[in-house]
Amino acid sequence: MEYETPLFFRVMEYASQAEGDVIDMVSGNPDWEPPESLRDGLREYADLEPDAFQYPPSPGLHELREEIAARRGVDAEQVVVTNGAGEANYLAMARALERDRGDEIVLADPVYPYYPGKTTMLGGTQTYVSTAENGQLDPAAVREAASEDTAAIVANSPNNPTGAVYPEETVRELVAIAEEYDAVLVSDEVYDHFDLAGNFSSALEVESDHRIVTNAFSKSLAITGFRVGYAIFPPELVENAKSRHMLVNVAGSRPSQYAVLQALRETDPDYYERNRDLLRERVDAFTDALDAAGASYTEPEGAFYVMARFEDYPGTLENVFELIDEAGVAGMPGTAFGDSRSDWIRFALVTPRVEEAADRLAAYFE
Amino acid sequence: MEYETPLFFRVMEYASQAEGDVIDMVSGNPDWEPPESLRDGLREYADLEPDAFQYPPSPGLHELREEIAARRGVDAEQVVVTNGAGEANYLAMARALERDRGDEIVLADPVYPYYPGKTTMLGGTQTYVSTAENGQLDPAAVREAASEDTAAIVANSPNNPTGAVYPEETVRELVAIAEEYDAVLVSDEVYDHFDLAGNFSSALEVESDHRIVTNAFSKSLAITGFRVGYAIFPPELVENAKSRHMLVNVAGSRPSQYAVLQALRETDPDYYERNRDLLRERVDAFTDALDAAGASYTEPEGAFYVMARFEDYPGTLENVFELIDEAGVAGMPGTAFGDSRSDWIRFALVTPRVEEAADRLAAYFE
Numbered sequence: 001m002e003y004e005t006p007l008f009f010r011v012m013e014y015a016s017q018a019e020g021d022v023i024d025m026v027s028g029n030p031d032w033e034p035p036e037s038l039r040d041g042l043r044e045y046a047d048l049e050p051d052a053f054q055y056p057p058s059p060g061l062h063e064l065r066e067e068i069a070a071r072r073g074v075d076a077e078q079v080v081v082t083n084g085a086g087e088a089n090y091l092a093m094a095r096a097l098e099r100d101r102g103d104e105i106v107l108a109d110p111v112y113p114y115y116p117g118k119t120t121m122l123g124g125t126q127t128y129v130s131t132a133e134n135g136q137l138d139p140a141a142v143r144e145a146a147s148e149d150t151a152a153i154v155a156n157s158p159n160n161p162t163g164a165v166y167p168e169e170t171v172r173e174l175v176a177i178a179e180e181y182d183a184v185l186v187s188d189e190v191y192d193h194f195d196l197a198g199n200f201s202s203a204l205e206v207e208s209d210h211r212i213v214t215n216a217f218s219k220s221l222a223i224t225g226f227r228v229g230y231a232i233f234p235p236e237l238v239e240n241a242k243s244r245h246m247l248v249n250v251a252g253s254r255p256s257q258y259a260v261l262q263a264l265r266e267t268d269p270d271y272y273e274r275n276r277d278l279l280r281e282r283v284d285a286f287t288d289a290l291d292a293a294g295a296s297y298t299e300p301e302g303a304f305y306v307m308a309r310f311e312d313y314p315g316t317l318e319n320v321f322e323l324i325d326e327a328g329v330a331g332m333p334g335t336a337f338g339d340s341r342s343d344w345i346r347f348a349l350v351t352p353r354v355e356e357a358a359d360r361l362a363a364y365f366e
Numbered sequence: 367m368e369y370e371t372p373l374f375f376r377v378m379e380y381a382s383q384a385e386g387d388v389i390d391m392v393s394g395n396p397d398w399e400p401p402e403s404l405r406d407g408l409r410e411y412a413d414l415e416p417d418a419f420q421y422p423p424s425p426g427l428h429e430l431r432e433e434i435a436a437r438r439g440v441d442a443e444q445v446v447v448t449n450g451a452g453e454a455n456y457l458a459m460a461r462a463l464e465r466d467r468g469d470e471i472v473l474a475d476p477v478y479p480y481y482p483g484k485t486t487m488l489g490g491t492q493t494y495v496s497t498a499e500n501g502q503l504d505p506a507a508v509r510e511a512a513s514e515d516t517a518a519i520v521a522n523s524p525n526n527p528t529g530a531v532y533p534e535e536t537v538r539e540l541v542a543i544a545e546e547y548d549a550v551l552v553s554d555e556v557y558d559h560f561d562l563a564g565n566f567s568s569a570l571e572v573e574s575d576h577r578i579v580t581n582a583f584s585k586s587l588a589i590t591g592f593r594v595g596y597a598i599f600p601p602e603l604v605e606n607a608k609s610r611h612m613l614v615n616v617a618g619s620r621p622s623q624y625a626v627l628q629a630l631r632e633t634d635p636d637y638y639e640r641n642r643d644l645l646r647e648r649v650d651a652f653t654d655a656l657d658a659a660g661a662s663y664t665e666p667e668g669a670f671y672v673m674a675r676f677e678d679y680p681g682t683l684e685n686v687f688e689l690i691d692e693a694g695v696a697g698m699p700g701t702a703f704g705d706s707r708s709d710w711i712r713f714a715l716v717t718p719r720v721e722e723a724a725d726r727l728a729a730y731f732e
Binding site for chain 2: 083
């Protein structure tokens with residue numbers, strides 16, 4: 001079996017070796033501060049007795065599962081704390097395929113490239129549904145693409161890379177389609193705290209035994225390197241997922257889980273609101289400059305990416321390398337996200353220099 | 367697909383809910399101090415800039431891979447830092463099966479129960495080779511059990527649960543058998559720092575493209591909850607393993623990796639020697655008391671377990687529960703490790719109360 005290494009790493013490597021000053025807008029790494037209580041949690045943990053340094057319970061620290069369950073309105077037994085959303089999606093997709101109801105995973109195009117990578121690794125096949133230009137997913141198109149062979153539909157809202165946020169009707173319909181085909185909706189909601197326009201709707205709001213919700217604290221607490229995420233399974237699907245988690249990772253990292261628990265308990269809503277405000281400002285600054293440059297772009301409703309299109313300049317890896325060298329701005333090639341966005345380039349708004357970046361792009365394309 | 371949840375968790379849960387005082391000798395959680403530099407590493411990390419809280423490189427922090435590579439005499443490109451030895455073994459076994467040279471995994475009996483669990487999860491089949499009563503693995507028996515369908519031989523030395531340490535000739539022969547059958551030796555060496563009799567030999571000392579070595583800092587630094595381990599692959603096997611690691615976990619926990627790097631750099635050999643001395647004392651105290659009780663046992667050459675057998679008292683889960691309730695000592699049923707040790711019970715020497723535990727057992731069986 002061969003896997004394709006995500007392009008992210010090739011682009012980041014190229015950007016880091018470039019000669020001039022490059023504004024890095026490649027990867028979804030927040031550049032803002034984690035909550036102070038998270039740092040306090042780590043400091044506190046460093047002084048604990050040796051037994052606190054040993055295996056946490058395999059599905060996660062008990063209090064952390066309870067905290068997540070209370071916030072999400074589910075039973076703690078349904079929660080598996082994972083090594084980030086990456087492992088959460090892996091467990092969810094594996095669980096769907098293990099039901100032996102089919103091998104097909106229905107994905108949106110454009111797609112977050114880890115999903116097709118995981119599908120291949122798990123022995124499944126990909127079926128793509130093109131989204132509208134604004135990134136919205138049409139449930140009718142998903143229903144048409146789905147079949148008796150569908151094991152899962154993977155949805156991501158707020159969406160990476162398009163910034164689309166699916167309305168409640170879409171989420172409800174996606175769950176219904178999963179039920180119709182005896183499949184599972186895997187709803188990756190890792191950007192839920194970056195619902196910039198207030199349209200977000202969680203799949204947890206739709207009661208069903210056919211949906212798994214995945215999430216992480218990577219983005220909401222600005223700690224992509226801590227690797228603390230979770231998946232919420234229907235009761236009859238959770239046991240095998242816990243076993244797989246145990247057989248792959250034994251457990252997650254306890255200092256990370258401890259610090260996240262502290263941060264969840266002590267961080268007030270202002271923290272999240274401030275980060276949303278920051279992103280709204282950056283979206284405005286970046287898109288205003290893109291307007292001035294005559295570029296097309298999608299106005300994100302959520303997450304922290306803007307996809308832009310420059311005339312006669314397709315979103316190839318070659319062009320992205322050229323922009324790094326010639327314009328001093330690093331984005332992600334649209335080709336990384338599937339066929340439908342091959343003319344586009346994705347920019348992550350994780351730098352205070354978004355306006356400068358857009359100005360550089362404008363100057364380059366002038 | 368169904369997996370059996372390791373018995374560990376059932377026994378630990380039972381022990382934790384018992385009424386009286388129970389000496390916990392179930393799981394391999396060190397009860398001694400991690401190095402102070404590890405704590406310092408965490409404290410230092412807590413004060414770093416936000417960019418240090420984001421994704422580490424997927425195969426691990428660069429300096430940590432370099433440090434491991436230098437210590438093990440390999441190229442850093444061959445090293446994948448994993449979420450503990452658990453993920454390292456998972457990646458190694460998956461990589462062996464992906465070579466499409468067979469579906470069979472050759473395992474020793476008694477066996478560390480995660481190996482057969484991972485085998486089933488990965489779609490392989492188990493073939494067992496019984497070890498001698500002292501836990502030694504006879505290469506001739508492994509050669510006989512192996513076949514053209516063999517994907518991997520999984521060896522663990524120092525061994526959990528027997529305490530056997532395989533001599534250099536055994537390790538050399540296991541690599542040779544893997545080569546003969548175009549298979550891979552997966553050598554799990556997580557207890558290498560607990561080579562109590564000085565007989566340990568790493569598979570890294572045998573040059574071959576047919577061996578993968580796995581390890582972790584869980585036991586050597588007394589941090590099973592940090593989840594930092596590694597696998598060393600032959601150059602032609604490493605790329606796909608990195609891809610799988612990325613697709614499953616994205617990356618490991620950065621605070622954990624940072625603290626481990628600090629500890630590796632600053633912990634002197636005395637730390638490891640002190641812990642070996644402590645274990646040698648505990649082995650002596652525990653086995654002396656077992657002698658007095660007339661029990662049979664295996665004298666461990668490494669790792670930190672003693673397997674004991676009491677007359678007419680097989681190592682069933684039921685009997686282990688009874689010992690928890692009636693004797694106040696919690697061990698692991700021998701049945702958890704395969705057929706050949708079903709008369710035995712494993713005790714982990716991770717409590718200062720080993721002598722008291724043996725006395726309690728002696729009193730119970732008197």
